[in-house]
Amino acid sequence: MPVADPAPGGGKALAPSAPLMLRGVDRAAFAVAFAARLRRAGLPAGLSETGDLIRALDAGPPDSRTTLYWTARVTLARRHADLAVFDRVFAAVFDDTPPLPLTRPAAPPNRRDDTVHVPVPAGGDDTIDGGGLPWATLPPPVAADDTGADSGLAVPDLRPSELAALAERPFEELDETQTAALGAMLAEALTRWPRRRTRKHAVDPRGRRVSLRATIARARRTGWEAVDVVRERPVRRPRRxxxxxxxxxxxxxxxxxxxxxxxxxxxxxxxxxxxxxxxxxxxxxxxxxxxxxxxxxxxxxxxxxxxxxxxxxxxxxxxxxxxxxxxxxxxxxxxxxxxxxxxxxxxxxxxxxxxxxxxxxxxxxxxxxxxxxxxxxxxxxxxxxxxxxxxxxxxxxxxxxxxxxxxxxxxxxxxxxxxxxxx
Missing domain, CATH: 3.40.50.410 (von Willebrand factor, type A domain)
Structure with a gap:
């Protein structure tokens, strides 16, 4: 009789002979949805970590809950302080909700049923905003007026073309939201500043001035012959x-x-x-x-x-x-x-x-x-x-x-x- 695989977090374990957990599931959609849940919980799982999880699932498909746990933990939790958050979200996804089977044709009685039971969080809110584990690459449609703070990606209120049109309008015709959006665009436009020449100099091969101190220091290696001439340029700093x-x-x-x-x-x-x-x-x-x-x-x-x-x-x-x-x-x-x-x-x-x-x-x-x-x-x-x-x-x-x-x-x-x- 095979020994059950111990599962972290106190959840139920799967036997080693169990089928692949994510068989028939879009691994990219699973990784993106799970990383989004972690980000909402406070764990900084970005694009790099999500890509690592997708490649890890492709290289070694998990055959048990423990394997899936360690695959996701190694790729998504990069700091020791994030382990508690990861364990809590993993347990919420795979322990606290009833299993939801994938839609598949019924298996014949004489064949082994390989339907995968992957738990999905209960509740309509997680299903609507993409917080669950989707079975397709495209997430479910989102309502047009859904502006919850838990959304994974923030969509700007105004498109660049709309901002350009608002920039031509007088100030008195703009409301507070439009003024704030145009203020953010103005901050992005402030990239280069007038610079002033300081009294300090930095080594630069293209400089016009010879750095006497650096040239003499290098001449100590060549019998005080200035073989390598060091040039420098004045340092410039932004003006106040x-x-x-x-x-x-x-x-x-x-x-x-x-x-x-x-x-x-x-x-x-x-x-x-x-x-x-x-x-x-x-x-x-x-x-x-x-x-x-x-x-x-x-x-x-x-x-x-x-x-x-x-x-x-x-x-x-x-x-x-x-x-x-x-x-x-x-x-x-x-x-x-x-x-x-x-x-x-x-x-x-x-x-x-x-x-x-x-x-x-x-x-x-x-x-x-x-x-x-x-x-x-x-x-x-x-x-x-x-x-x-x-x-x-x-x-x-x-x-x-x-x-x-x-x-x-x-x-x-x-x-x-x-x-x-x-x-």
């Missing part, structure tokens, strides 16, 4: 980026987009972000939150005078006089405002002159710059314009995406005096 966004009443339609812009810069470019109306508020810590919704909510709550008056010159001077003013030195300063200021134009001229001497590039984003026939007739905007390198429109998310393109194309010598109005 500082954003100052107007959150006053005149910029209420652009406030949500400005917060998304500041969050994208704060997370991708390690930028300093400030919001201002009548007073200045540093928003960098709040905007670096991992959740976009929570980041925008915290930043909105931090600006106590939001949708109030505007004091552009005073707030720019506050940044220059604070310890954050060192971040402006040699950095890229981006100001998003419509130019309305309660201070006289002379105050704007004085503070912009100080800012221009300290910054590498000054970019001004004006939401009204995209309208036909725009001219900076506002006193504060006209006073600040001579000290700006770029004047760009900021009425749609496409304008903000164009800003990312201007940052990529920024030359190493800067572009002072070059004003780019809307086209």
């Amino acid at each position: 980026v500082v954003l100052l966004c107007d959150l006053s009443a005149s910029m209420s339609a652009q406030a949500a987009a400005c917060l998304q812009l500041m969050r994208a810069f704060a997370r991708v470019a390690d930028a300093e972000a400030f919001g201002f109306a009548t007073t200045l508020t540093r928003l960098t810590p709040a905007l670096r939150h991992v959740s976009a919704t929570e980041a925008v909510a915290q930043a909105s709550a931090a600006v106590g005078d939001r949708f109030g008056g505007t004091r552009i010159a005073a707030n720019l001077g506050a940044v220059l006089d604070s310890h954050h003013g060192n971040a402006l030195r040699g950095g890229v300063v981006i100001i998003a405002s419509d130019g309305w200021d309660s201070a006289p134009p002379e105050a704007m001229t004085a503070v912009m002159r100080r800012l221009r001497r300290r910054a590498y590039t000054v970019i001004w984003l004006n939401p009204r710059a995209g309208t036909p026939g725009f001219a900076p007739r506002v006193a504060a905007m006209a006073a600040a314009l001579p000290f700006c390198d770029l004047l760009l429109p900021a009425a749609t998310f496409q304008d903000l995406l164009d800003l990312a393109g201007h940052l990529r194309d920024l030359s190493s010598r800067g572009s002072r005096g070059r004003v780019v109005p809307s086209s």
Whole structure:
């Protein structure tokens, strides 16, 4: 009498003479469904682990529950901390549910019935969302309104073509969901930054400068003859980026987009972000939150005078006089405002002159710059314009995406005096 094969987890064991457990079952569909169950339980079973399980099942089809257990455990559980999760999910799939036979023709009485009884989790929810063990490669159809958090793959709400169309719409025509989706697209577009030359040098065979210290060190091996000449190049690092966004009443339609812009810069470019109306508020810590919704909510709550008056010159001077003013030195300063200021134009001229001497590039984003026939007739905007390198429109998310393109194309010598109005 054959001895039963011990099964981990306390479940029933199969005799060695039992038929293959997964005979007639799509192994790829089984591996994908089982890995999805593990991911929902917290075990990081990705594409590599799932592929390893499929190849292992193909190389050695399991003939018992124990063999299947160790095959799946070796390929899917890569860390010791994941073993408890794996055992719990394996037991839930193969122990806690009644067996469901595959649909096959009835076997003749004089032949051995090789129908495979593989347990499938009970309950309609697991069957609908693909959580069980499917018998075909294609999963069962999913309802159109099924948006459960346990789905294996997250499907984006908006297609790229829809995002491109929304990027052309004004800010006031977008809802919160569309603004957040376009903010994520803006963060993905921020890939390249202006770089500055540092005093450090790194070894580079294509460098123009000879590294004397490294060349002399190598000459010790050749009797102090400089046979190998070591060249080096200066090390370049990304420039600091500082954003100052107007959150006053005149910029209420652009406030949500400005917060998304500041969050994208704060997370991708390690930028300093400030919001201002009548007073200045540093928003960098709040905007670096991992959740976009929570980041925008915290930043909105931090600006106590939001949708109030505007004091552009005073707030720019506050940044220059604070310890954050060192971040402006040699950095890229981006100001998003419509130019309305309660201070006289002379105050704007004085503070912009100080800012221009300290910054590498000054970019001004004006939401009204995209309208036909725009001219900076506002006193504060006209006073600040001579000290700006770029004047760009900021009425749609496409304008903000164009800003990312201007940052990529920024030359190493800067572009002072070059004003780019809307086209």
